[in-house]
Amino acid sequence: MATATPSEIRVGAHHEPHLGFLRSYVFSVDHKVIAKQYLGLSLFMALLGGAAAYLIRWQLAWPETYVPGWGYVEPQQYNAIITMHGTIMIFFVAMPFVLGAFGNFLIPLMVGADDMAFPRLNMMSFWTLFVGSAVLIASFFVPAGPAAGGWTAYAPLSARPIYTGVTWGQNLWLIAVAIEFASFLMGGINFLTTALNMRVPGMTLWRLPMLVWTELIAAVLFMLSVGPLIAGAFMLLLDRIAGTSFFVPDKGGDPLLWQHLFWFFGHPEVYVVGLPGFGIMMEIIPVFSRKPLYGYKTIVWGMIAAGVLSFVVWAHHMFVSGIDPRLATPFSITTILISVPFAIIVFSLLVTLWGGKIELTSAMLFAVGGLATFIIGGVTGIFLGSAGLDVYLHGTYFVVAHFHYTLMPLAIFGGFAGLYFWFPKMFGRMMNETLGRIHFLATFICFNCVFIPLFLAGVAGNPRRIYEMSSYDFLKPAQPLHVIATIATLGLLAGQIPFIINFFMSLVRGRKAERNPWHANTLEWCTDSPPPHGNFSQPMVVYRDPYEYGNPDAPKDWMAQNEPPAAPAPLGGGQIRRTGTR
Amino acid sequence: MGASAHAPTAVAAVNDDAFKDIARGRIAVWWFLASEIMVFGGFITCYVLFRYAHGGWEDAARHVNWKLGAVNTVVLLTSSLTMILAHHAVKVGDKQGVKTFLGLTIALGLTFLVIKGFEYHAEFAEGFTPLSGLFWSFYFLMTGLHGLHLLVGIIINLSLLVMALRGTIWACGDRVELGGLYWHFVDVVWIFLFPLLYLT
Numbered sequence: 001m002a003t004a005t006p007s008e009i010r011v012g013a014h015h016e017p018h019l020g021f022l023r024s025y026v027f028s029v030d031h032k033v034i035a036k037q038y039l040g041l042s043l044f045m046a047l048l049g050g051a052a053a054y055l056i057r058w059q060l061a062w063p064e065t066y067v068p069g070w071g072y073v074e075p076q077q078y079n080a081i082i083t084m085h086g087t088i089m090i091f092f093v094a095m096p097f098v099l100g101a102f103g104n105f106l107i108p109l110m111v112g113a114d115d116m117a118f119p120r121l122n123m124m125s126f127w128t129l130f131v132g133s134a135v136l137i138a139s140f141f142v143p144a145g146p147a148a149g150g151w152t153a154y155a156p157l158s159a160r161p162i163y164t165g166v167t168w169g170q171n172l173w174l175i176a177v178a179i180e181f182a183s184f185l186m187g188g189i190n191f192l193t194t195a196l197n198m199r200v201p202g203m204t205l206w207r208l209p210m211l212v213w214t215e216l217i218a219a220v221l222f223m224l225s226v227g228p229l230i231a232g233a234f235m236l237l238l239d240r241i242a243g244t245s246f247f248v249p250d251k252g253g254d255p256l257l258w259q260h261l262f263w264f265f266g267h268p269e270v271y272v273v274g275l276p277g278f279g280i281m282m283e284i285i286p287v288f289s290r291k292p293l294y295g296y297k298t299i300v301w302g303m304i305a306a307g308v309l310s311f312v313v314w315a316h317h318m319f320v321s322g323i324d325p326r327l328a329t330p331f332s333i334t335t336i337l338i339s340v341p342f343a344i345i346v347f348s349l350l351v352t353l354w355g356g357k358i359e360l361t362s363a364m365l366f367a368v369g370g371l372a373t374f375i376i377g378g379v380t381g382i383f384l385g386s387a388g389l390d391v392y393l394h395g396t397y398f399v400v401a402h403f404h405y406t407l408m409p410l411a412i413f414g415g416f417a418g419l420y421f422w423f424p425k426m427f428g429r430m431m432n433e434t435l436g437r438i439h440f441l442a443t444f445i446c447f448n449c450v451f452i453p454l455f456l457a458g459v460a461g462n463p464r465r466i467y468e469m470s471s472y473d474f475l476k477p478a479q480p481l482h483v484i485a486t487i488a489t490l491g492l493l494a495g496q497i498p499f500i501i502n503f504f505m506s507l508v509r510g511r512k513a514e515r516n517p518w519h520a521n522t523l524e525w526c527t528d529s530p531p532p533h534g535n536f537s538q539p540m541v542v543y544r545d546p547y548e549y550g551n552p553d554a555p556k557d558w559m560a561q562n563e564p565p566a567a568p569a570p571l572g573g574g575q576i577r578r579t580g581t582r
Numbered sequence: 583m584g585a586s587a588h589a590p591t592a593v594a595a596v597n598d599d600a601f602k603d604i605a606r607g608r609i610a611v612w613w614f615l616a617s618e619i620m621v622f623g624g625f626i627t628c629y630v631l632f633r634y635a636h637g638g639w640e641d642a643a644r645h646v647n648w649k650l651g652a653v654n655t656v657v658l659l660t661s662s663l664t665m666i667l668a669h670h671a672v673k674v675g676d677k678q679g680v681k682t683f684l685g686l687t688i689a690l691g692l693t694f695l696v697i698k699g700f701e702y703h704a705e706f707a708e709g710f711t712p713l714s715g716l717f718w719s720f721y722f723l724m725t726g727l728h729g730l731h732l733l734v735g736i737i738i739n740l741s742l743l744v745m746a747l748r749g750t751i752w753a754c755g756d757r758v759e760l761g762g763l764y765w766h767f768v769d770v771v772w773i774f775l776f777p778l779l780y781l782t
C-alpha cells in the first residue's frame with residue numbers, strides 16, 4: 001500500500017524516474033504499460049486461437065486431407081484443438097483484450113486518476129495471467145497432448161484420464177484456467193477501487209463514461225460467479241490426481257454438478273466479456289454521431305438488471321442434460337427476460353445513431369458493424385432460450401453460430417473498434433484509415449459468411465462435435481455449407497493481415513496524434529497522446545456529463561468533461577462534489 | 583484544450599479528504615473476502631446438494647468427533663473476540679493490549695489447528711481417508727482448506743505482532759482492522775462447517 005500522502009500522489013504528473021528497461025517496460029507498475037502488455041498477450045494468444053480455428057474448419061470442409069502448414073488432423077488432435085480454441089479465445093484472448101487492455105488503460109484515465117489504486121497488484125495481475133498462459137501453452141507439449149474434453153471440460157469426460165486418454169494436459173488446463181481466474185480477481189480489485197475511490201472532484205457516478213461502468217459491472221459479475229467454479233476446478237483436479245469421485249458416478253459422485261458449477265459461471269462470463277465490448281461501442285458511437293448517448297441511466301440500470309438476472313439463467317445450457325422439465329420452464333422465462341435489458345442497450349445505441357452526423361471511421365465501422373452483428377446473435381439466443389426449441393437445436397451448429405454471433409461482435413469487433421479509437425492515445429500515433437476500413441470490410445463480410453451457413457446447417461439438424469462428417473449420409477447435403485464457412489474462415493484470417501500491417505506500421509510511422517483527434521469529451525482526451533507518467537499535468541475537475549455532443553447552444557459541438565461552465569456559474573463550487581466512498 | 587486551472591487549492595483539499603488509503607484497503611479486503619465467500623459457498627452448496635440428493639451419509643458422518651469440533655468452535659469464537667480486542671487496543675492506543683491480544687489470537691488459532699490435527703490423526707487411524715467416500719472427501723477437503731486459511735490468518739497476525747513489538751504498527755493501524763476482517767471471515771466459515779459436517 002502506498003504510504004505517500006494523498007497530495008503527494010495526486011497533484012501533478014510526476015516525471016518518470018529513470019527506472020531502467022526492466023522496471024519501465026517489463027515489470028512496470030504504470031497502468032498504461034500494463035494495459036499494453038495485456039494487449040500484446042491477447043493478440044499473441046489470438047494467433048494461436050486463430051490457427052486452431054483454421055485447422056478445425058479445414059478438417060470440417062475437407063475431412064482427412066492434408067492441411068497446408070500442419071499435416072493431417074487426427075481425431076484425438078481434433079478434440080484437443082477444439083478444446084484449446086475455445087479456452088484460448090475466451091480466457092486468454094477476449095478477457096485480456098476487453099478487460100485487461102481497455103480496462104487497465106482507460107479506467108484511471110477516464111476517472112482522472114494518476115494510476116490504478118494498487119499499482120503493484122496490477123502488475124501482479126498481469127504476470128499471473130502470463131504464468132497461466134505459459135502453463136496452457138506448456139500443456140501442448142506434455143505426453144498424451146493437451147486437454148481434449150471441450151472448453152467446458154464436462155465431467156466425467158474430464159474427470160478420469162482414461163476417458164479422453166489425456167493425462168497431464170487436462171490437469172494443466174485446470175491449473176492454467178484457475179491461475180487465469182486468480183489473475184482477473186486481482187485485476188477486479190483495482191477496477192472497483194479505482195472507479196469508486198479515485199474519481200476526481202465532479203466525477204460523480206452518474207458522470208462516469210459508460211466504459212467505466214461496463215468494466216465495473218463486468219468485474220463484479222466475474223467475482224461473484226467464478227468462486228463456485230474455482231471450487232469445482234479444485235474438486236475436478238482432486239478427482240483426476242487423488243482419485244476422489246466428486247464428479248464420477250461410480251462412488252456416488254455427480255457429473256451434472258460440474259455442469260451446474262460451470263454454467264453458473266459460464267453465463268455471467270459471457271457478459272463479463274460482452275459488457276466492456278458494449279462499453280467501447282457506447283464511447284465510440286456518440287463521438288462519430290456527434291450526439292449524446294441516448295438513455296444513459298436506463299442503460300446503466302439495464303446492465304445491472306442483466307447482471308443480476310445472469311445468475312439465474314445458467315440451466316438453459318442444460319436443457320438436454322436431463323434436468324427436470326419443471327426446472328426448464330423457469331429458466332426459459334428468465335433467459336427470455338434477460339433479452340429485455342440488452343434490447344434496451346441496442347435500441348439506445350440505435351437512437352443515438354438516428355439523425356446523427358455519422359462519420360464512418362474504422363472505429364465507428366467496427367462499432368456499428370459489431371452492433372448489427374450482435375443483434376443476430378441476441379435474437380437467435382431467444383430461440384435457444386425456449387426449452388422446447390433448444391432440445392432440437394442444442395446439439396447442432398446453430399449453437400456454435402449463435403455463440404460466435406454474440407461474443408465476436410462484442411469482444412472482437414468491439415475490441416478492434418476500441419483499438420482503432422484509442423490507438424492514438426495509447427501509442428501517440430494515428431492508424432491508417434484505409435487499411436482499417438479494408439480490415440473491417442474483410443472481417444465483417446467473412447465473419448457473416450462463416451456463421452450464417454452454420455446457422456443453416458444447425459437448423460437442418462447438423463450435429464456439432466463431429467470429427468468427420470462425410471461418413472454420415474444424412475449430413476451430405478450440409479457439406480457445401482461447411483465448405484463455404486471454411487473458405488470464409490480463410491478470408492477472415494487473411495483479413496487480419498491488413499490489421500497486423502497497419503498496427504506495426506502505425507506504431508513506427510503513423511502520423512503523430514494530437515491530444516484529441518476525434519473531438520471527444522472524456523478525460524483521457526484532455527492529456528497528451530500518449531499520456532505522461534502520472535497521466536495529467538494538472539489535477540482534473542469535472543463539470544459535465546461525458547456525452548455532450550452537438551449541443552446547438554454550445555460554442556462548439558463537443559464539450560470536454562473538464563470544460564468549466566461558460567457563465568461565472570453559481571454552481572462552480574456546488575458541482576465540485578465530494579465523490580469518495582467514505 | 584488545456585486542463586482547467588480552477589481553484590487548485592480547493593481541489594487538493596477535497597482530494598485529501600476523499601482518497602484515503604484506508605478506504606482503498608477496506609474495499610480491497612472486502613472484495614477478496616467476497617470472492618472467498620463465493621468459493622467456500624460453492625463447496626458448501628455442493629456438499630448440501632449431495633447430502634440432500636443421496637442417502638447413506640449418516641453412517642459416515644457418525645464417525646466425526648463432534649465434541650472436539652465443539653471445543654474448536656469455542657476456541658475460534660474466543661479468538662475472534664481477542665482479535666476485536668486487539669483492534670480496539672489499536673484504536674485507544676493501548677500498546678501492551680495490542681501485543682497481548684494479538685498473541686492470544688495467534689495462540690488460540692494454533693490451538694485450533696492442534697486439536698484439528700488430533701482429529702485427523704484419530705480419523706486416519708480408524709481408516710478414514712479422503713478416498714473413503716464422498717462424505718470424507720468433502721470433510722477433508724473443506725476442513726483442510728479452512729485450516730489452510732487459518733494458517734494464513736496466523737501468519738498475518740504474526741506479522742502484525744512483529745510490527746507491534748517493533749512499534750511500527752501505529753503508522754498503519756488499519757492493518758489490524760483489515761487482518762481482523764480476514765480472521766472473522768475464517769471464523770464464520772467454520773461456523774458454517776461445524777453444524778454441516780459434525781451435527782447433521
Ligand SMILES: [Cu+2]
Binds near residue numbers: 267317
Ligand atoms: Cu447462457
